[in-house]
Amino acid sequence: xxxxxxxxxxxxxxxxxxxxxxxxxxxxxxxxxxxxxxxxxxxxxxxxxxxxxxxxxxxxxxxxxxxxxxxxxxxxxxxxxxxxxxxxxxxxxxxxxxxxxxxxxxxxxxxxxxxxxxxxxxxxxxxxxxxxxxxxxxxxxxxxxxxxxxxxxxxxxxxxxxxxxxxxxxxxxxxxxxxxxxxxxxxxxxxxxxxxxxxxxxxxxxxxxxxxxxxxxxxxxxxxxxxxxxxxxxxxxxxxxxxxxxxxxxxxxxxxxxxxxxxxxxxxxxxxxxxxxxxxxxxxxxxxxxxxxxxxxxxxxxxxxxxxxxxxxxxxxxxxxxxxxxxxxxxxxxxxxxxxxxxxxxxxxxxxxxxxxxxxxxxxxxxxxxxxxxxxxxxxxxxxxxxxxxxxxxxxxxxxxxxxxxxxxxxxxxxxxxxxxxxxxxxxxxxxxxxxxxxxxxxxxxxxxxxxxxxxxxxxxxxxxxxxxxxxxxxxxxxxxxxxxxxxxxxxxxxxxxxxxxxxxxxxxxxxxxxxxxxxxxxxxxxxxxxxxxxxxxx
Numbered sequence: 308x309x310x311x312x313x314x315x316x317x318x319x320x321x322x323x324x325x326x327x328x329x330x331x332x333x334x335x336x337x338x339x340x341x342x343x344x345x346x347x348x349x350x351x352x353x354x355x356x357x358x359x360x361x362x363x364x365x366x367x368x369x370x371x372x373x374x375x376x377x378x379x380x381x382x383x384x385x386x387x388x389x390x391x392x393x394x395x396x397x398x399x400x401x402x403x404x405x406x407x408x409x410x411x412x413x414x415x416x417x418x419x420x421x422x423x424x425x426x427x428x429x430x431x432x433x434x435x436x437x438x439x440x441x442x443x444x445x446x447x448x449x450x451x452x453x454x455x456x457x458x459x460x461x462x463x464x465x466x467x468x469x470x471x472x473x474x475x476x477x478x479x480x481x482x483x484x485x486x487x488x489x490x491x492x493x494x495x496x497x498x499x500x501x502x503x504x505x506x507x508x509x510x511x512x513x514x515x516x517x518x519x520x521x522x523x524x525x526x527x528x529x530x531x532x533x534x535x536x537x538x539x540x541x542x543x544x545x546x547x548x549x550x551x552x553x554x555x556x557x558x559x560x561x562x563x564x565x566x567x568x569x570x571x572x573x574x575x576x577x578x579x580x581x582x583x584x585x586x587x588x589x590x591x592x593x594x595x596x597x598x599x600x601x602x603x604x605x606x607x608x609x610x611x612x613x614x615x616x617x618x619x620x621x622x623x624x625x626x627x628x629x630x631x632x633x634x635x636x637x638x639x640x641x642x643x644x645x646x647x648x649x650x651x652x653x654x655x656x657x658x659x660x661x662x663x664x665x666x667x668x669x670x671x672x673x674x675x676x677x678x679x680x681x682x683x684x685x686x687x688x689x690x691x692x693x694x695x696x697x698x699x700x701x702x703x704x705x706x707x708x709x710x711x712x713x714x715x716x717x718x719x720x721x722x723x724x725x726x727x728x729x730x731x732x733x734x735x736x737x738x739x740x741x742x743x744x745x746x747x748x749x750x751x752x753x754x755x756x757x758x759x760x761x762x763x764x765x766x767x768x769x770x771x772x773x774x775x776x777x778x779x780x781x782x783x784x785x786x787x788x789x790x791x792x793x794x795x796x797x798x799x800x801x802x803x804x805x806x807x808x809x810x811x812x813x814x815x816x817x818x819x820x821x822x823x824x825x826x827x828x829x830x831x832x833x834x835x836x837x838x839x840x841x842x843x844x845x846x
Contacts, residue, residue, distance in 0.1 A: 316421040317361055319411050326368040332805050335773050337383035341392050342736075343774040344370055344378075346745055348399060353705045355406075357654040358468070362708075364410045371400045371407075468657040473672035473709065474827075477834045480658070480674055483651045484711045484837060488704065491743065658709035662830035664797045670777050670830040672709045673747060676837040679715055680790055683750055684783055686717060686843065691754050691785055696727040698751040700735070701779070702744040710747055710777055717843040725812070727751060734844065746771065748779035758784040758791045760822050763812045768795060768822075769804040779825050792826040 317325075331340075347370040355363035374396045383389050473480065660669030679701075687697035698720055703712040716738070718729040729735065739746065748771055751764075760768070764780065771778035772795050783790045795801045800821040807816065825831045 316418045317414075318418045319364070319414050322361055322365050322414065323368055326365045327372055329369060329373075331373070331377045332773070333381055334805055335770070337378070337381050337389050337392075339770050339773055340373065340378055340381065341389075341396060342746075344373055344396055344399070345740070346774055347373070348403070349743065349745055350705055351403075355410075357707065359654075359657075359708070360410050360414055364407060364414060367403045367407055367410075371403065374400050468655055468707070470657050470659050471707075473658050473661045473674070473832050476658075477674070477832060478836075479651075479656070480709065480711075481834050481836045483653065483656065484674065484706055484713070484834075486651050487653050487706050488711070488713055488838075491704070495743065653707045656707045658707055660830070661832065662825075662828070664776065665799075666797055668776065668797075671705075673703075673777055673779060673825075673831045674709060674711045674834040674837055675792070675831055676712060676839045677833040677835055679712065679839055680750070680781060680783060682839075682841060683715060684752070684785055686841065687752050687783075687785075690722060691752060694724045694754050695722040696725065696752050696754060697722065698727040698729065698749060700739075700746060701748040701750060701781070702739060702742075703747045704743070704745060710745070711837065712747055713837075713839050714742070714744060715750070715839060715841045717841065717845060719844050724754065731844075738842070738844070746774065747777070748781065750781035750783065753782060753784045755786050756784060757787050758782050758789040760793055761812055762809075762814050762816065765795065765800070765804050765816070765821060766807070768793070769801060772797075772801060773805070777830060779831060791824065792829070792831050793822050794825045794829070795822050796820055 347366045351363045351366035351370070354360075354366065374393070378384055378393055378396070381389075384393055471479070658672050661672040662670045664670060683697075683699055684691075686699075690697045698718070700716040700718060701712050702714040702716055703710055705711075716735065718735050719731045720727050720729045722728075749768070753759075760780065760782065764782070768778070768780045771780070776797070778794070780793045781790065782793065795804060796818075799818040800823075803816050803818050803821060807814075823829070826833075
C-alpha cells in the first residue's frame with residue numbers, strides 16, 4: 308500500500324501557530340466566510356472521529372479565530388442579517404471551546420512521549436558513539452541487538468494510521484468510501500427514525516458537540532455574548548502560550564471599517580426542496596452533455612454580461628493552461644495494487660497530499676467518479692441543444708484525509724446562452740447540511756465555446772476556493788468534445804482575482820498563470836467504480 312510513515316506529533320503551541328496561519332480577505336463576501344466556518348467544523352468532526360486529534364484541534368482553533376477575530380471586522384458584518392448570523396457562529400465557538408480544552412492535554416501528552424523517545428534515542432546514540440570510539444571497532448553483535456533504527460516520524464504517536472498515496476490505492480479508496488458513506492447514511496437514517504424531528508436534528512448538527520448532545524440542547528444559548536466568548540478563548544490561549552490577542556478582548560462591538568463593495572460575481576447555490584426533488588442513479592449514459600457553469604450563492608447578483616460580446620477579440624480570452632507533461636510512465640495498476648484489507652476503517656488509513664499549491668500548501672486528494680461528467684452532460688443535453696448553459700454543484704465528504712465526490716446536485720437555475728445563475732440557495736444549503744455534505748466545487752457547460760476559464764468563471768471559482776483550497780471547477784465544452792478540471796493558482800491567481808474590482812465577462816488580468824489543471828498531475832484522481840448520486844432540484 309506504499310505507506311510512508313506516520314504523522315509527527317506536534318505540541319499545542321505548534322498547532323496553534325499553524326491554525327492562525329490563514330489568509331483573510333474582506334473583499335470576499337461575508338456569506339462565503341460563514342459557509343467556510345461551517346466547513347471547518349464538519350472537517351474537524353470527521354478528523355476527531357477518525358482519531359486525528361491534531362487536525363481536529365487545528366481546525367477548531369482556526370474556526371474560533373475566524374469568528375471572533377476576523378468576521379466582526381468584515382464590512383458586511385454590521386448588517387442586521389449578518390449580525391444575526393455572527394451571533395449563531397459565536398455560539399458554535401462557545402460549544403467548541405470545551406472540546407479544545409479536552410483535546411489539549413491529550414495532544415501535549417502524546418507530544419511529550421514523542422520528545423521523551425527522541426531524547427532517549429539521542430542519549431543512546433551518543434553513548435554508543437563513545438563506546439565505539441573507545442573500542443575503535445563496531446560490534447556486530449551490539450548492532451544486531453539494537454536492531455534497525457526507525458525515523459522519528461515512524462512512531463505513529465500522533466495518528467496511528469497507515470499513510471497511502473492516492474494514485475496507487477484507488478481501489479482501496481473506492482471500497483473505503485463505499486463502506487463509510489453507507490455507514491454515515493445509515494447513522495443519519497437511524498437518528499431520524501429514533502424520533503428526532505427535523506428542527507431538533509438541525510440543532511444537533513449545528514451544536515457541533517461530540518457526545519454532549521443533551522447538554523447542547525438544554526444550554527441557554529440566548530445568554531451567550533461576545534464577552535463570554537472572549538474570556539473563554541482568552542483562557543484557551545493563556546493555556547497555550549500565555550498571551551491573548553487584543554482582538555479577542557474587544558467585546559461585541561464591530562470596529563469601524565470603511566464599507567467596501569466587492570464587484571466579484573459569485574455563483575449561487577440551490578436548496579433542499581423536498582417537493583419535486585429527483586434522484587438519479589450514476590449509470591453511464593450513451594451521450595455526453597455539455598459544460599457546467601456554477602455560481603456560488605449570491606444575494607442579489609447583477610446581470611451577467613454576454614459571454615461573447617461583438618467587439619471581443621480572440622486574444623482577450625483567458626488562455627487555458629497547458630497541461631504539464633508527465634515525465635515518467637505511471638506503473639500499471641496490476642504492478643502497484645495492494646490487497647484490500649477486509650476490515651476497512653477510515654482511522655486505519657491516511658491519504659497523503661497528492662499535490663501542493665504554488666505557495667507550498669499541501670492539497671488533499673479529491674477522488675472524482677469518471678462517470679460523473681457523462682451523467683451531467685446527459686442531464687444538460689436539453690439545455691445544450693437550446694444553447695443554454697447548465698450548472699451543478701459537486702458535493703461530497705472527507706474520509707481518511709481525502710475528499711470524495713459522492714453527489715452531483717443540480718440547483719434551481721436561470722440560464723442563458725452565456726450565463727447560469729442558481730436560485731433558491733437556501734433550499735440548496737438546507738439539503739447539503741441535512742445530508743452532512745461538503746461543497747467540493749462546481750461543474751458547468753460552455754454550450755458552443757471551447758474549454759477554458761473565463762474571467763467570470765475565475766471570479767466565481769475564487770468563492771469556492773476561499774472556502775476550501777482543494778475546490779475544483781469542471782468545464783465541459785460538448786460542441787468541442789473537450790473538458791477540464793481547474794483551480795486557481797495561489798499565488799498569483801487567488802490574490803489577483805480576489806483583489807480585482809473590474810466588471811465584465813472578459814476583463815484582463817495581469818498574470819498569465821492565473822489558473823491551472825487540477826487533474827493529474829494535480830490533486831484530482833479519477834476513481835473507477837466510485838459511486839455517486841444525482842439530485843435535480845429543478846423539478
